[in-house]
Amino acid sequence: MLLESVTPVIISKNSENTIKRCLESLKNFKHIIVYDNGSNDGTISICRSFDNVILVEGDFFGFGPTKNLAADKAPTDWVLSLDSDEELHQSTLDELSTWHLNEVTSVGLILRENWFCGKKITTNGWGNDFIVRLYNKKSHKFTDSQVHEKVEINKNTKTIKLKGKLIHNAIFDIKQTLDKAQLYSEIYASSDKKVKYSFFFIVLKTFFAFFRSYLLKLGILSGWRGFVISFGDAIGVFFKYAKVYQRSEVKK
Known part of the structure; x- marks a missing residue:
């Protein structure tokens, strides 16, 4: 199964410890956009080792503006936004293959499992973490916030909770x-x-x-x-x- 109508979009910087697992979880997508903003470790060489990765190098303008800039590079209107320390679970991939692409005002809400040094954490506000990550860039975008950015929701937005999940390797070293x-x-x-x-x-x-x-x-x-x-x-x-x-x- 090759997903051609949705493009994962990732921004990265010095992500060599996590981005390989992230990209491996996206091997079923025809294209992946990685927007790198100044890595000086092995991130870029790892990205170039994946045939479906389109690597874009540019400046960082804050998380919201940079994620919107990266999404503009996607060859499809449907964008799956991921961080470089996240992995897409197989259960989410199965749901994406049946997503209604014609419903451009819909967005996908995904459960994110947060992991800290090898253990899933559900305390400290890290549990029940549902976030909008799937959207059509012609009808939605990220806020312009420098930090704590999120996909803007309007009165026409239809939010659909996906059954799958993301694995967030938030911290692997203190x-x-x-x-x-x-x-x-x-x-x-x-x-x-x-x-x-x-x-x-x-x-x-x-x-x-x-x-x-x-x-x-x-x-x-x-x-x-x-x-x-x-x-x-x-x-x-x-x-x-x-x-x-x-x-x-x-x-x-």
């Missing part, structure tokens, strides 16, 4: 927790949506982020993994707002 906190906080602090808080309030928000993830969202039930995720959430919040505060104070 170092990534720090890397992601650095990346997302830098994007936020450089965006036009940044908000400055007093340093005291930043500290309060940091402690609450840990409390919410570890206790309110039951991270405590996931052992050391739940603690690390909660700690990473707190670090992300701290640096997100501390960078804005520091840059504002330095300018004075």
Whole structure:
């Protein structure tokens, strides 16, 4: 079975540890778009080893704008948006083969299983993670958000929940927790949506982020993994707002 009417679209940067598994899960698609924004590891050579991959190299403009730019390169109107650390489960592939391509206002909602260091996590807000990833680019697109982008839904949108799932290899090394906190906080602090808080309030928000993830969202039930995720959430919040505060104070 070769899927020709839907094109998976992926943005990548230094994804050599995960992108091979991602692309292998998409071997049944005629074309895959990989938009790489500056990899200096083995990502590009891995992508070039797959005959169905169309590699595009360009700049990063924030997650939302970059995903829209990458989708524009797809040879089909129907786009399946994936991250480079995700895999498409066979159950989803089966459903895509019967998708109603003429219903251009429909979008596909897919369950994403989140994995942390070899274990599926359903605490810390990582469970029941349904996201829109299948859409027709003539009627839908991602928001222009620099981070936490999502496919825009309008009054004409028909949302269909697919029975399949995505496997999200979110963290396979604790170092990534720090890397992601650095990346997302830098994007936020450089965006036009940044908000400055007093340093005291930043500290309060940091402690609450840990409390919410570890206790309110039951991270405590996931052992050391739940603690690390909660700690990473707190670090992300701290640096997100501390960078804005520091840059504002330095300018004075």
